[in-house]
Amino acid sequence: MSQKKNRMNQKYNYYVNNVAPKPKYISNCIKAFFTGGTVCIIGFILQKWIQSKGLDQKTASSIVIMILIFSAQFLTGLGVFDDIVKFAGAGLIVPITGFANSIVSPAMEYKKEGIVLGVGAKLFSLAGPVLVWGFSASVIIGIIYAIIT
Amino acid sequence: MAVKKMGQQTIRFPLPPKIISAYSIVGPKEGEGPLKDWFDEILEDDMIKEKTWEKAESKMLRSAINASLKNCQKTPEDIDFLLSGDLLNQLMSASYTARDLGIPFYGLYGACSTMTESLSLASMLIDGGFADHVIAATSSHFSTAERQYRFPLEHGNQKPPTAQWTVTGSGALVLASQGAGPVITHITAGKVVDFGVTDANNMGAAMAPAAVDTIAIHFSDTGRSPDFYDLILTGDLGQLGKQIAKDLLTEKGFNVESVYNDCGVMIFDSINQDTHCGGSGCGCSASVFCGNIYKRMMKKELKNVLLVSTGALLSTISTQQGESIPGIAHAVAVSI
Amino acid sequence: MDYVYVFITGGIICVIGQLLMDGTKLTPAHVLVLFVTLGAVLTGLGIYEPIVDFGKSGATVPLPGFGYSLAKGAIEGVKSDGLLGAFSGGIEATAPGVAAAVVFGYAIAVIFSPKTKK
Numbered sequence: 001m002s003q004k005k006n007r008m009n010q011k012y013n014y015y016v017n018n019v020a021p022k023p024k025y026i027s028n029c030i031k032a033f034f035t036g037g038t039v040c041i042i043g044f045i046l047q048k049w050i051q052s053k054g055l056d057q058k059t060a061s062s063i064v065i066m067i068l069i070f071s072a073q074f075l076t077g078l079g080v081f082d083d084i085v086k087f088a089g090a091g092l093i094v095p096i097t098g099f100a101n102s103i104v105s106p107a108m109e110y111k112k113e114g115i116v117l118g119v120g121a122k123l124f125s126l127a128g129p130v131l132v133w134g135f136s137a138s139v140i141i142g143i144i145y146a147i148i149t
Numbered sequence: 150m151a152v153k154k155m156g157q158q159t160i161r162f163p164l165p166p167k168i169i170s171a172y173s174i175v176g177p178k179e180g181e182g183p184l185k186d187w188f189d190e191i192l193e194d195d196m197i198k199e200k201t202w203e204k205a206e207s208k209m210l211r212s213a214i215n216a217s218l219k220n221c222q223k224t225p226e227d228i229d230f231l232l233s234g235d236l237l238n239q240l241m242s243a244s245y246t247a248r249d250l251g252i253p254f255y256g257l258y259g260a261c262s263t264m265t266e267s268l269s270l271a272s273m274l275i276d277g278g279f280a281d282h283v284i285a286a287t288s289s290h291f292s293t294a295e296r297q298y299r300f301p302l303e304h305g306n307q308k309p310p311t312a313q314w315t316v317t318g319s320g321a322l323v324l325a326s327q328g329a330g331p332v333i334t335h336i337t338a339g340k341v342v343d344f345g346v347t348d349a350n351n352m353g354a355a356m357a358p359a360a361v362d363t364i365a366i367h368f369s370d371t372g373r374s375p376d377f378y379d380l381i382l383t384g385d386l387g388q389l390g391k392q393i394a395k396d397l398l399t400e401k402g403f404n405v406e407s408v409y410n411d412c413g414v415m416i417f418d419s420i421n422q423d424t425h426c427g428g429s430g431c432g433c434s435a436s437v438f439c440g441n442i443y444k445r446m447m448k449k450e451l452k453n454v455l456l457v458s459t460g461a462l463l464s465t466i467s468t469q470q471g472e473s474i475p476g477i478a479h480a481v482a483v484s485i
Numbered sequence: 486m487d488y489v490y491v492f493i494t495g496g497i498i499c500v501i502g503q504l505l506m507d508g509t510k511l512t513p514a515h516v517l518v519l520f521v522t523l524g525a526v527l528t529g530l531g532i533y534e535p536i537v538d539f540g541k542s543g544a545t546v547p548l549p550g551f552g553y554s555l556a557k558g559a560i561e562g563v564k565s566d567g568l569l570g571a572f573s574g575g576i577e578a579t580a581p582g583v584a585a586a587v588v589f590g591y592a593i594a595v596i597f598s599p600k601t602k603k
Binding site: 023025028029032033034035036037038039040041043044047061062063064065066068069070073074076077078079082089090091093094095096098099100102103104105107108109111115119120123126127129130131133134135137138139141142143144145146149 | 487488491492493494495496497498499500501502503504505506507508513514516517518520521522525526528529540541542543545546547548550551552554555556558559560562563567568570571572574575576579581582583585586587589590591593594595596597598599600602
């Protein structure tokens with residue numbers, strides 16, 4: 001690309017950024033803060049309640065995560081999760097609920113393409129990268145830890 | 150010798166093809182928009198009792214074509230060519246429609262510009278003496294486009310304010326060498342224009358320069374000015390793209406303020422319908438032209454219209470590779 | 486008082502995610518990957534553990550908490566099983582969550598169909 005064209009593109013993109021409507025940062029952040037906080041509080045209350053039944057902390061944590069995942073996926077199935085996210089934004093995407101939604105939503109979407117290459121494969125289309133990066137990071141951290149100690 | 154070509158990119162039709170019939174079908178959301186009284190048919194359910202969204206889109210396109218044929222008392226056997234396209238990979242909707250109709254078929258992909266792309270080529274086929282009756286039709290469907298280009302329907306995300314909403318809609322036009330109706334006098338074929346916009350959520354900004362390029366060349370090729378037209382209508386630039394197009398045209402010395410509008414802006418009430426910058430998709434300019442504009446021309450409310458459908462020629466792969474979005478726009482001048 | 490800490494920690498992590506989505510071109514998928522990886526790395530550096538002690542569920546329910554469980558599991562795995570534990574530890578620790586997400590997800594996908602959006 002010639003330099004002149006490059007400069008023209010930069011000028012145009014600069015102009016576009018100026019006229020483009022901006023996201024409502026403050027109201028989005030407030031919504032995210034309150035819904036995110038609420039999801040965590042729900043997790044905390046569940047955790048305390050399960051621990052009060054005599055289960056240890058680690059088991060209770062796992063059960064809490066499973067309950068939150070199931071709830072988010074069930075709401076996705078009913079078709080309301082994405083409506084709530086329109087309001088809540090990162091408040092529901094960043095908690096484990098967002099991960100749960102990213103698993104079930106493509107799986108539902110690709111039902112008609114079959115249960116193996118449709119649902120089965122697409123289940124991981126958005127969640128796969130999370131697992132790949134998460135697992136890899138944890139293994140590398142483990143190896144580094146083993147080398148240091 | 151190209152006797153019918155004028156200027157750089159425009160073709161003049163000495164035997165202008167007539168648009169003898171038009172039919173538009175839109176989905177439920179579009180049917181609640183400001184143009185609801187103009188569409189020929191509003192679907193109650195955008196699945197139309199089909200098993201998949203793709204089948205539903207194909208059925209919608211097929212219904213629009215069949216109804217447009219019925220309107221002018223023709224049968225598929227009377228039609229020489231079907232020029233059609235949609236947004237899906239391998240033109241799934243159009244190809245399956247053509248399979249069922251049994252009309253000789255040219256599949257076209259011009260992203261959201263397919264309506265004027267098919268109209269342009271159909272006009273050339275008729276004026277050139279290659280055909281007497283040609284159908285130009287396109288469709289788009291929110292649910293099929295969304296899953297192909299963006300995220301699954303139930304995926305939780307917030308669309309940025311520059312995003313647009315793919316129109317569920319279809320429009321079919323029957324062009325004929327003889328008959329009554331608005332005539333296509335000129336077409337201006339568009340170049341691919343790319344100003345380096347990479348944001349797939351801001352297609353209005355990516356396509357606006359292409360629309361401006363085509364409109365400006367149309368004026369210089371034909372010697373017409375914006376005053377000649379009652380309406381200059383871009384396809385799906387949306388609110389932001391419309392603003393940009395107006396700014397760029399003013400910069401080039403064309404004052405279009407009083408005659409310019411955009412189908413993507415017209416089709417939705419963006420505040421109450423939560424469509425951000427407006428509608429997009431090839432069904433957008435197709436349904437607005439076939440529904441609203443064609444009928445207003447038949448009533449002589451509008452005499453000269455320049456339809457400029459705009460397309461963003463991106464793919465899911467090009468976006469992931471960080472490529473910028475090439476835009477295209479074809480102009481069709483219609484008069485009555 | 487714990488409730489306040491949980492709420493604030495969870496809220497702040499979500500606000501960071503919101504700012505990333507609004508202010509950059511990152512999609513939700515990018516944010517998920519980034520947060521899980523970041524959680525694991527911060528745990529490896531010993532920074533996330535104190536946040537979990539302070540924020541409890543506020544730090545474990547958001548996705549960095551998933552990265553935290555992975556990294557913590559891997560480190561504990563190394564402690565008990567040596568190098569092999571680096572491979573098994575993280576996945577073992579998060580297995581209930583991942584398996585639940587996959588199995589519930591599959592079941593929900595079979596039962597429900599996506600609806601068109603208004």
